Amino acid sequence: MSIVSLFDYVDINGxxxxxxxxxxxxxxxxxxxxxxxNALEQMNRAEWGKLNTEVLKGDKDGLVAVRVQFRRIQYRxxxxxxxxxGEFTLLVCGEExxxxxxxxxxxxxxxxxxxxIEANPIARRVRHDFR
Numbered sequence: 036m037s038i039v040s041l042f043d044y045v046d047i048n049g050x051x052x053x054x055x056x057x058x059x060x061x062x063x064x065x066x067x068x069x070x071x072x073n074a075l076e077q078m079n080r081a082e083w084g085k086l087n088t089e090v091l092k093g094d095k096d097g098l099v100a101v102r103v104q105f106r107r108i109q110y111r112x113x114x115x116x117x118x119x120x121g122e123f124t125l126l127v128c129g130e131e132x133x134x135x136x137x138x139x140x141x142x143x144x145x146x147x148x149x150x151x152i153e154a155n156p157i158a159r160r161v162r163h164d165f166r
Contacts, residue, residue, distance in 0.1 A: 067103060
């Protein structure tokens with residue numbers, strides 16, 4: 036039984052944004068990213084900091100970054116705790132270069148997606164697919 040249930044953001048066209056991003060990655064990179072998410076889902080949320088997660092500040096205040104470094108690239112998957120207790124929803128993905136997130140609008144986009152989810156949680160998210 037998982038301690039935290041992971042969900043992915045689904046856009047207005049029904050596209051799972053997180054899965055689409057992962058599917059664009061080279062197989063070994065995708066496997067590394069999925070392994071990190073799988074490990075997080077098996078842990079108590081309070082222990083996530085041990086696996087390279089951080090609560091962000093500034094224009095991304097309160098978002099949680101799942102950080103994965105692979106082949107000298109800093110991957111970032113941003114999400115938040117919720118909308119229900121025991122759930123974590125992945126909102127946006129990108130990379131970090133020289134302490135800057137790419138895409139540059141990753142913070143505002145994440146908060147926009149939180150509003151979408153809170154307005155319609157059934158249509159705007161789906162259980163994370165570990166394939």
